[in-house]
Amino acid sequence: MSRIDETKEFIPVRIAVLTVSDTRQLADDRSGDTLVARLTEAGHTLADRAIVQDERALIADKLRTWITNPEVDVVISTGGTGLTGRDVTVEAHRDVYEKEIDAFGTVFTMVSFQKIGTSAVQSRATAGVAGGTYLFALPGSPGGCRDAWDEILKWQLDYRHRPCNFVEIFPRLEEHKRRK
Template sequence: MSGKSAKPFQPLNIAILTISDTRDLTTDSSGEYLVNAAREYGHQVVERIIVKDDIYQIRAVLSNWIASEHIQAVITTGGTGFTGRDSTPEAVVPLFDKQVEGFGELFRQISYRDIATSTIQSRAIAGMANGVVIFCLPGSTGACKTGWDDIISKQLDASVRPCNFVAHLKQAATTQCESRG
């Protein structure tokens, strides 16, 4: 950590998208966890939607959020596995301006402690699109807890050093990441 003082926490506008053929608001424990965790951290959850695991429904919702003037981060849950209907990566990757290459690798590394080699069946991904960071997590509540607690919450916190995503988000641009020197 450098001698520079940390930036203050800055609440962000976050949207939560659950991708599932079977869940609704009463059974979506993963989406509910993400909503509550983001709010407890101090962020605003401005939208929460559940869509079927369909490439075009996923893209339609995400495209609207990417184009929105007020959404800075999106977290999706579901559709990252290997079943025939799991299509989140195929839907989302074409929307990215830049992929966050290390997110999936770090998520799987951290998940190994809980689910051992089954972690290789996760196709968790992240990327940036129009100043919006998008994190795509598996559909289990445990995976959402791992993703939020160990990675996402810190990357959506302007006070985390040496670097976080807040400076790269629309309506939140402050300064670039400081050097790790």
């Protein structure tokens, strides 16, 4: 099973939080607040935070902006992962991904199923990598953000997590671009 190797030093990750909503402002963004509280409590750095409307091009543009920013290692978005016509976050993420992390959605569904039963099938949480940056798309509910952070991201974004984690492979995410 997974564990924290206390002999290793914690490495803080710089994380940007993107809320996708047609109605939310920073003052009432409970899901964004949940993510910010959890990531800073874990020792990571909030690199940036923004809210964009549920428009595919706007979401993809913001993701691309952060991917090119050397001060951002990870982007976590919240909102727009459902099934309605305005839910286009997953499509925007996939427009940007170089590689999708297929198992993220599966593991998120397993975690959600334990909390909300068969309603878990309505989430399209996804993850991928682009430009050496990890991108995670979470549901817009504080509970969904809490579950994704507490059960998956908290561990995978901790360099000390064993048997493996996302942080330890940062240097290799773009190894295909190096000259031989």
